[in-house]
Amino acid sequence: MKAIYGLYGEPAAAELAYKELRRAGVSENEITVMSSEPLEEYEFGRGNRTTVMPWIAAGGAALGLSVAYLLTSLTQQSWPINTGGMPTVTNWTNIIIMFELAMLGAATATVITLFVSARLPRRLPEFYDPLISQGKTFVGVRNPPQASTSHIEQALRSAGPEKLRIVAS
């Protein structure tokens, strides 16, 4: 794998590099940006914002609720107990179990969706730079076409990177 990237001390410089890359004809999906904090107010931080996570969480809640309803009502019918003159299936008390399992379903579905959509866990890519953790913003292109490598390098350089690196395959 080949990659070319620049590390920028300020997010504004990283944004400039991102814009230069776009101007050089690199598509949004080909550009990799990494930072040690969320930078949503910058152009590169605004992409990929559509998520179905809330709907999946709601689905998880519905599933938890259904499981709890079946668990409580079927169990009570299978092993009926007469307690304090209550009916065999006590929906009033079962609501508590249904609520808890619905919430558990929502939480579990949210975490699973996070892991799947954020692609976690995964191995760190070879071109990952630990300096990102020192507050630098990474802007790079993975597997750039041979013909455009110099344009990409120029675009990254124009924003004044603190470090520019070409990772050979």
Place this chain on the structure above:
Amino acid sequence: MTPPAANTLAEDLLAPVLQTTRKFYVAVALLGAVVLCGLATWGYQMYNGFGVTGYNWPVYWALHETNFVFWIGISHAGTLISAILRLVNATWRRPVTRCAEVITVFALMIGATFPLIHLGRPWLAFFLIPYPSERGIWPNYRSPLVWDFFAINTYLLGSVLFLLLPMIPDLALIRDRASGWRHRIYRVFSLGWQGTPRQWHRLESAMHIMALVILPVAVSVHTIVSFDFSMAIVPMWHSTIFGPYFVAGAIFSGVAALIVVMAILRKVLKLEQYLLPLHFQNLGKLLLLMSLLWGYFVFNERLTTWYGNSPHEMNVFWSTQNGEYAPLFWTMVLLNFVIPFPLLTVKKLRSITATVIASCGVIAGMWLERLLIIVPSLARKGSPYSWGSYTPEWPEVVIMVSSFAAMALLYTLFSKLVPLISVWELKSGEHSRRKAAARVQDVETAGELI
């Protein structure tokens, strides 16, 4: 105070993780010794039976149950407060949230141990799990203890996830700074986090949903703990006010615990630049609000009982107002209301020290409140022939003290693994603050030019 630069900030907050001082080992040794004493005492209680405790007819719920309710209440410090502050986007929350979330997880773990301690034979705990068996233990979803099982486990799991998810970027920070075996461990636990915009966005969406989910669960947990009492026809337990009363009390003790923990961390880990007087001031306001709310609930509960004048209830009522338990009751009122009120309202008295003093009082006061809910009602239940009294013996006291040491030990060990203040959240807040300041300066410069 000038906020520290982003890099200094990471260095400061990661220092306790990456450097180990002698104080750390001393603290772990001391706290570990107290916890071992507690475990040995538990073993002694198991070997000799409950006869070595002060538990006796008719008071079969006492100090262990008090500690159970108390620790579950303390657990409301974290996730609930953190979730509320996240949802309302309170920017000052950033240094506070993780300190609070950690309290929740450890307090729940400690709290959930007490029903096991109370069992006497904890290895038979699986008898309590409701499944059909030849022992005739049929699944009974009508039992508040089964509701507890579901509620506490849901809250514990939700709180663990709520704590762990925003920890991932900080684990990646440590991964990139550590070397050797430490690097290898953090590489595994940071799950290959890179910090792409997609990952940041998904993480923030997930945290928002988790906050929405965890809030009602937190409220339900203490409501259900209150049902352990209010579903029983026991004087001064069978009350509709118990649900909200317990929730308010839990938040009250939780906020107090958070303030005390923050003050200790501030001093021990030298976090004066991050845990500012503003944080104590804001949490102090919340503590004051909860103190007033607690006073309101106590008055409601007492007035209704007194007005109803039911003989069974009045026996319990008077035992706490001017009888055997009156000194404890009035100490509780003093600690939960009389002392915190001036300390948190009078401007001249308001300070970090005063807030911490008020909080320490509230923690003690709320522990007394739990004791006063449980013991007098059982000691004065029904007709006078079934009355009794309760005096704790040393095993309950040692186990209780060791539970506090366990909390401190778990917290100390955790501080060695993960920064107790979320580095990325603080950096993000600092970044937004700087950008806003720059924008203001731009506008001012433009104004001057015009």
